[in-house]
Structure formats: C-alpha cells, structure tokens
Amino acid sequence: MKNLKIALVGQPNVGKSMLINAISNSKLRVGNFSGVTVEKAEVSFDFHNHTIKIIDLPGTYSLNEYTQDERVTKDFLENEEYDMIINVVDATNLERNLFLTTQLLGLNKKMIVALNMMDEAKKEGVCIDEEQLSSILGVPCVKVSAVTKRGIGKLINRTVDINSFDQESSKLVFSDTVEEEISNLVVFLKEKKYKSELSYRNLAIKLLEEDTKIYKNMHAKPIWTELLPIIQKALNHLYIHYSTKDIEEIFSQEKASFAKGAVLETVEFKKVDKKSFTKKIDSILIHKFFGIPIFLFFMWGLFQLTFEIGSIPMDWIDIFFGSLGEYAKTVFGDGELGSLIADGAIAGVGAVVMFLPNIIILFLGIALLETTGYMSRVAFLLDGFFHKFGLHGKSFIPLVTGFGCSVPAYMSARTLKNDRDRLLTLFIIGFMSCGAKLPIFVLFAGAFFSEEQAGNVLFIIYIMGAMFGLVSAKVLKVFVFKGKDEPFVMEMPKYRMPSFKLIWHTVASKALMYLKKAGTFILIASVLIWFASNYPKQPELEEQFTQKIEIALSENEKLELSNELAETLLEKSYLGTIGKFSQPFFAPLGFDWKLTVALGTGLAAKEVVVATMGILYSLGGDVDESNSGLIDEISKNIPFPVAISFILFTMIYLPCLAAAVVFTKEAGGYKYLGYLFVFTTMTAWIIAFIGYHIAQIVV
Amino acid sequence: MISLADLTTDEEAVILNVKAQGELKERLASFGLRKGSVVKVKVLSITKSTLEVKIGTGMIALRFEEAKKIEVERI
Numbered sequence: 001m002k003n004l005k006i007a008l009v010g011q012p013n014v015g016k017s018m019l020i021n022a023i024s025n026s027k028l029r030v031g032n033f034s035g036v037t038v039e040k041a042e043v044s045f046d047f048h049n050h051t052i053k054i055i056d057l058p059g060t061y062s063l064n065e066y067t068q069d070e071r072v073t074k075d076f077l078e079n080e081e082y083d084m085i086i087n088v089v090d091a092t093n094l095e096r097n098l099f100l101t102t103q104l105l106g107l108n109k110k111m112i113v114a115l116n117m118m119d120e121a122k123k124e125g126v127c128i129d130e131e132q133l134s135s136i137l138g139v140p141c142v143k144v145s146a147v148t149k150r151g152i153g154k155l156i157n158r159t160v161d162i163n164s165f166d167q168e169s170s171k172l173v174f175s176d177t178v179e180e181e182i183s184n185l186v187v188f189l190k191e192k193k194y195k196s197e198l199s200y201r202n203l204a205i206k207l208l209e210e211d212t213k214i215y216k217n218m219h220a221k222p223i224w225t226e227l228l229p230i231i232q233k234a235l236n237h238l239y240i241h242y243s244t245k246d247i248e249e250i251f252s253q254e255k256a257s258f259a260k261g262a263v264l265e266t267v268e269f270k271k272v273d274k275k276s277f278t279k280k281i282d283s284i285l286i287h288k289f290f291g292i293p294i295f296l297f298f299m300w301g302l303f304q305l306t307f308e309i310g311s312i313p314m315d316w317i318d319i320f321f322g323s324l325g326e327y328a329k330t331v332f333g334d335g336e337l338g339s340l341i342a343d344g345a346i347a348g349v350g351a352v353v354m355f356l357p358n359i360i361i362l363f364l365g366i367a368l369l370e371t372t373g374y375m376s377r378v379a380f381l382l383d384g385f386f387h388k389f390g391l392h393g394k395s396f397i398p399l400v401t402g403f404g405c406s407v408p409a410y411m412s413a414r415t416l417k418n419d420r421d422r423l424l425t426l427f428i429i430g431f432m433s434c435g436a437k438l439p440i441f442v443l444f445a446g447a448f449f450s451e452e453q454a455g456n457v458l459f460i461i462y463i464m465g466a467m468f469g470l471v472s473a474k475v476l477k478v479f480v481f482k483g484k485d486e487p488f489v490m491e492m493p494k495y496r497m498p499s500f501k502l503i504w505h506t507v508a509s510k511a512l513m514y515l516k517k518a519g520t521f522i523l524i525a526s527v528l529i530w531f532a533s534n535y536p537k538q539p540e541l542e543e544q545f546t547q548k549i550e551i552a553l554s555e556n557e558k559l560e561l562s563n564e565l566a567e568t569l570l571e572k573s574y575l576g577t578i579g580k581f582s583q584p585f586f587a588p589l590g591f592d593w594k595l596t597v598a599l600g601t602g603l604a605a606k607e608v609v610v611a612t613m614g615i616l617y618s619l620g621g622d623v624d625e626s627n628s629g630l631i632d633e634i635s636k637n638i639p640f641p642v643a644i645s646f647i648l649f650t651m652i653y654l655p656c657l658a659a660a661v662v663f664t665k666e667a668g669g670y671k672y673l674g675y676l677f678v679f680t681t682m683t684a685w686i687i688a689f690i691g692y693h694i695a696q697i698v699v
Numbered sequence: 700m701i702s703l704a705d706l707t708t709d710e711e712a713v714i715l716n717v718k719a720q721g722e723l724k725e726r727l728a729s730f731g732l733r734k735g736s737v738v739k740v741k742v743l744s745i746t747k748s749t750l751e752v753k754i755g756t757g758m759i760a761l762r763f764e765e766a767k768k769i770e771v772e773r774i
Binding site for chain 1: 719722723724725726727728729730731732733734741742743744745746747748749751754755756757758759760761762764765
C-alpha cells in the first residue's frame with residue numbers, strides 16, 4: 001500500500017465540495033486547519049493499492065493573501081507536505097479559472113486538472129479540446145462532472161498513474177520579452193555550474209518574480225555578486241517593456257495572457273441562442289424594483305415555515321420527554337435522585353431538544369440560499385443599503401448566518417478583508433437573533449399572543465433586532481471604526497440546483513452540533529441549575545409548612561400553602577440568592593429574581609434560559625393540573641410589559657459562551673470581548689428600559 | 700476619459716487602465732478586470748451603488764466607487 005496525499009484546489013463556486021463527495025462516498029471528515037478556524041474537509045479511501053487522502057482546501061481566486069481562507073490555502077500549498085494537486089476548474093468559465101492554474105504550475109508539484117461541470121459546458125455550447133489543453137499546460141486534464149459523476153473514475157485512475165511517473169517540468173511559457181531574460185539567466189547559471197534543487201529555468205523565473213525565499217537562500221552564496229547585475233539588467237528591461245515597476249503586476253499579466261492564449265487555442269464556443277437559465281432568473285431576482293421585495297418575501301416565508309411546520313414535531317418531542325421524565329421517576333423514585341434526573345437533566349435537555357425542528361428548518365433555508373447562488377445576489381442587492389450603515393454587502397452573509405448561530409457567523413465574517421469592516425460586522429452579529437434565542441421568543445410569543453399572530457410576532461422580533469443592529473453599526477462606524485471602506489468586488493456564481501447530499505450534510509452537521517451542545521454543555525448546566533435551585537435544603541421550613549398544610553381546612557388553602565412553600569424554598573436557594581443579589585440592576589426593567597436568574601444562566605447558552613425557566617416556574621405550578629405547560633405558567637406569572645422588556649433584553653445581550661470564545665478569536669483579543677460585553681449589555685439595558693415603559697403606557 | 704461607472708446597461712467596453720493599487724488591483728485582476736479585458740454592463744442597482752458586469756463567461760459585482768477606478772473605452 002502506498003500513501004497518496006492530494007490537495008484539492010480551485011476557485012470558489014467550481015463544485016469542489018460536490019466533486020469530493022462524488023469521488024468518495026466514505027465519510028467526509030470535517031475539522032479545522034490548525035491554529036485557525038477555517039474548515040478543513042478530508043476524505044480517505046483505498047484504490048488500487050493506494051491509500052488516497054484528499055484534502056479540500058478553501059476556495060481561492062488566486063494565490064494571494066486577500067482573505068483568511070486564501071491565506072490558509074496558500075500556506076498549505078507552499079509549506080505542507082503533499083504528493084500532488086488536483087486543480088478543479090469550472091469548464092464554463094475557463095479563462096478566469098486557468099489564471100489560478102498558471103499560479104499553481106509555478107509551485108512545481110505534480111498536478112492534474114479536473115475540468116468540472118462538463119455537463120453544463122456542453123449545454124452552453126462550450127467545447128474543450130482537453131488533449132490540446134493538456135499539452136499546453138504540461139499537466140493532464142480530465143473532463144468530469146461532479147453532478148452526473150462522469151469522468152470521476154478516469155480522474156482517479158490518472159491521478160494514481162501520474163503519481164508513479166516522474167514529474168514533468170511545467171510548460172508555462174511567457175512572452176518573448178520575459179523568455180529572453182529567463183534564458184539569459186539560465187545560460188549564466190549553466191556556465192557557473194550552479195548547484196540547485198530547482199531546475200535552472202524555474203530558478204530563473206523565481207529570481208525574476210523576486211521570490212523572497214530564493215533571494216534569502218542565494219544572496220549568501222558566492223555566485224550572488226555576479227548574478228545581481230544580470231538580474232538588475234533583466235528587471236530593467238521588463239520595467240521598460242511593461243511601463244511599470246510592479247513585478248507582481250507584470251507576471252500577473254503574463255499569466256493572464258497565457259491563460260487567455262490557452263483558452264483561445266482549445267475552446268470553441270458554439271452559439272446557443274437560448275437565454276441562459278441564470279440570466280432568466282437574474283432578470284427577476286435582481287430586478288431593480290422587485291429584487292428586494294422578493295428577497296424579503298423569501299425571508300418571511302422561511303420564518304413562517306420555521307414556526308408553522310416546526311411546531312408539529314415539537315409537540316411530539318415535548319410529549320416524549322414528558323413521559324420519559326415520568327418514567328425516570330418511577331425507576332429512580334420520587335426522592336432526590338428521581339428529581340435530579342427527571343426535573344434537572346431530562347427536563348433541561350428536553351426543553352432544548354424540543355427546538356431542534358426549528359433549527360433544522362432555519363439552517364436548511366440558509367444552506368439553500370448559499371448553495372443555489374442566491375446569497376451573492378442578495379449581497380449585490382443589499383450593498384447599497386448596507387453601505388449606508390457603514391457595512392459591506394458581504395456583511396450580509398455573516399449577518400444572515402447570525403440568524404442561525406453566531407458561532408459560524410463570526411467565522412464567516414472572515415470574507416471581509418478590511419479589519420475595521422470585519423470588526424464592525426462582528427460587533428453587530430449578536431443583534432441578529434440566533435437559533436438558540438428562538439426558543440425564548442417562541443415561548444413568549446406563544447404565551448402572550450394568539451397562535452395566528454405568533455409567526456408574525458416572531459418575524460417582527462427578528463426584523464427589529466436586525467434594525468437595532470444596523471443603527472448600532474452606523475453609530476459604531478461614525479464614532480469607533482472610522483476610516484476607509486473595503487472595496488466591494490465579488491463573483492456572481494451561476495444559479496445551480498442544490499445538491500441534496502451537500503445540503504443534507506450541512507444541515508445534519510449543524511443539527512448534530514446543536515444536539516451535542518444539548519447533550520453535554522446544557523446537560524451539565526441543567527444539573528447545576530437544578531442543584532442551585534434545590535439547595536441548601538430547608539428542613540425546618542418544610543416541616544412548618546407540612547404541619548400548616550395538614551391542618552388546613554379547604555383544598556384551596558392546601559394548594560396555596562404548598563405553592564408558597566415551593567416559592568419560599570426557591571427564594572432561599574443558591575439560585576434565588578444570586579438572583580436577588582443582581583436583581584436591583586434589573587429592577588428598572590421590571591425583572592423579578594427569577595427572570596434575572598434566567599438571564600444570567602443565558603450567558604452560558606441561550607438554550608439554558610428556557611430550561612431554567614422550566615425549572616423555576618414548574619416547581620410552583622406542578623400541583624395545579626389545569627396549567628400543565630410552561631407557556632401557561634409564563635403568561636400567568638409575567639406581566640405583559642415585563643415580557644416585552646425581557647424579549648428586548650434577550651434580543652441584544654451576549655449570545656453564549658461558545659460564541660464569546662469564537663468572537664474573541666476572530667476579533668483578535670480579549671479586550672474586544674470586553675468591549676462587546678459592555679456594548680451589548682448597555683444597549684440591551686437601554687432598549688429594554690424604553691420598551692418596558694412604552695409597553696406600560698400602551699397596555 | 701470615461702470609467703466603467705459611466706456605462707449604462709448592455710454597453711460594452713474595453714479596459715484601458717485599472718487605477719487601483721496593491722491588493723485591490725490584484726483582486727480585480729484575478730476576476731479578469733485587467734487591461735485589455737472586454738466588459739459588458741448587465742445590471743445597475745436601483746440606487747446606482749452597485750453594478751454587475753460580464754467578463755468572458757463570468758459575472759462580477761462591484762461598487763461604483765471601484766468601477767470609477769477602471770478606465771474604459773466604449774466599443
């Protein structure tokens with residue numbers, strides 16, 4: 001068995017992920033590149049005596065360091081150990097794709113070019129002579145289609161083949177001017193019989209490109225004194241010829257013309273009269289007037305779906321965990337252990353798992369937006385609007401992702417290159433209420449509004465959060481993040497039918513992540529909260545009340561007394577003590593100590609807020625049979641203005657511990673987390689205060 | 700001298716010069732926005748803040764501010 005490590009490289013939107021899926025059905029392992037949070041996907045499988053490992057590198061338009069994704073790719077290609085490159089190119093957009101290919105050729109690694117999307121190319125009348133292209137590039141080119149799976153077998157066969165042959169030197173040719181200087185240098189190196197691992201030609205090219213590593217290496221050698229004047233002369237010739245001293249630009253132009261030439265010689269465009277699919281859809285979706293309303297309609301539909309369809313399995317899950325808790329009590333008894341498991345662990349985790357359907361639907365919607373190519377259109381439509389608030393059209397992507405979960409949202413802010421723009425976006429992602437806040441909103445919307453209204457209320461909550469975010473962005477932009485904006489240049493990929501497999505993969509991994517959180521972090525938090533709310537025990541108090549209840553005359557009186565006992569116990573518990581201690585700060589917002597405690601636990605994770613409320617409110621209400629659900633408890637115990645104030649506060653304050661950690665990493669330091677905490681808590685407090693008083697006047 | 704920002708929908712032009720520096724220039728170039736490329740304006744957004752152009756077979760979106768840095772000649 002031979003090991004073969006392959007780097008999969010390509011520009012964004014060329015179908016790399018789909019290709020890696022088509023190559024191997026074995027499970028895609030998703031991790032991170034060390035040190036950074038850029039996603040790293042790899043597959044391993046056996047083929048003809050080889051163990052092949054393919055690493056999917058982040059998409060990059062060229063080998064530069066414009067975004068963090070691109071830095072990761074460049075760094076991997078230049079510094080890591082690997083056997084060869086599979087360069088995935090979009091056959092329908094060959095010229096631009098080949099620009100990256102020409103840069104990859106300069107790496108002097110074994111390489112194979114996968115001409116992907118051949119099915120689409122055929123439809124568009126693009127004919128590629130891959131034999132000819134192979135001989136121009138000096139590396140094999142294979143036509144494939146990740147969608148129809150044609151050519152995949154051939155690609156792997158060729159990959160294994162070329163691995164067993166020696167590497168051919170690259171056939172990248174430059175213009176006569178550059179070639180002349182290269183040959184001058186090569187002649188000199190030959191005459192000096194200079195010892196080099198690189199071929200003389202490659203060495204000469206790198207010298208002309210002003211490759212830092214080569215210069216570092218060579219300037220300590222005796223040959224340097226003689227070499228330097230030759231290089232200087234060569235560079236001067238190039239400067240004059242290209243009327244610029246920017247050597248990078250010169251070579252960039254050279255490579256672009258090479259790519260252009262390659263396309264001219266190998267690609268034939270047959271005229272297809274039909275207006276393309278993408279153009280047809282674009283004429284509607286990015287229409288001057290209809291574009292934005294259509295987008296808003298989509299978003300509204302998504303939230304309606306989340307609420308309407310999501311509620312069906314939610315009921316089942318609720319019933320399941322309810323009976324599971326009862327079953328646990330029959331197994332472990334009504335005592336301490338039974339209460340710990342049923343009221344603490346199962347109730348807490350159940351309250352979180354209940355919202356899994358909502359989260360799946362929301363992530364499904366976001367994944368669809370992304371994979372179909374609509375996301376870029378939306379960025380295009382919204383840039384004008386976002387730019388007014390000091391944001392970037394691309395900020396839209398992290399901000400929308402923020403509606404799902406702040407953690408990936410913080411990570412996706414990386415596509416924003418300018419530090420100020422990125423920081424600004426990072427600071428307001430929290431305003432986009434994440435999936436974990438959804439349970440809280442659903443709970444309150446259900447408790448205070450009719451079922452028909454709940455969907456609309458939810459929509460308003462989300463829109464309002466977004467608007468607060470925009471206003472804050474403007475404020476921050478004017479006072480904190482002053483300076484030049486990042487340019488807005490982005491590709492508009494073709495519309496594509498989403499791949500079921502890819503979407504399934506994304507949604508399933510998000511759902512799993514959520515469940516994992518429920519199973520570990522929230523389980524522990526639930527048990528802790530249960531403990532804090534049940535201890536220290538008050539045996540004397542309990543005895544007093546038991547006696548009182550025994551001598552009570554009516555059933556009603558007994559009920560009142562036992563409720564009073566539960567509440568007093570809770571008040572005297574650790575949790576109650578903490579709540580009471582911090583309550584003065586929240587008193588102007590109308591929060592009692594229970595809500596204060598719920599908010600505090602929400603700093604760990606927003607899912608815990610609902611779990612905490614479940615524990616805090618069901619204790620006093622278990623006795624009454626007619627109000628079984630938490631929703632009823634809440635509508636009974638919390639006045640409407642307080643509910644509004646609570647929703648507003650939740651909307652804005654820090655999302656969760658995990659998000660805080662990721663934010664710190666992305667923003668580049670703990671001091672930013674400090675700023676974020678102060679900024680969000682203050683804003684939340686002020687807005688909740690205003691909302692509380694307005695609601696009091698209105699109601 | 701006119702820039703890409705002066706064109707209207709469906710006008711075609713050849714790029715004469717990209718007056719950007721450093722990374723932006725490189726970025727534009729990797730999208731095909733370089734001297735000698737032929738571009739065609741496809742969509743202008745309603746507020747004239749962004750525009751979509753066709754280069755070769757690909758579509759690129761950019762802001763008017765950046766488009767102003769790209770000198771072109773109508774063809």
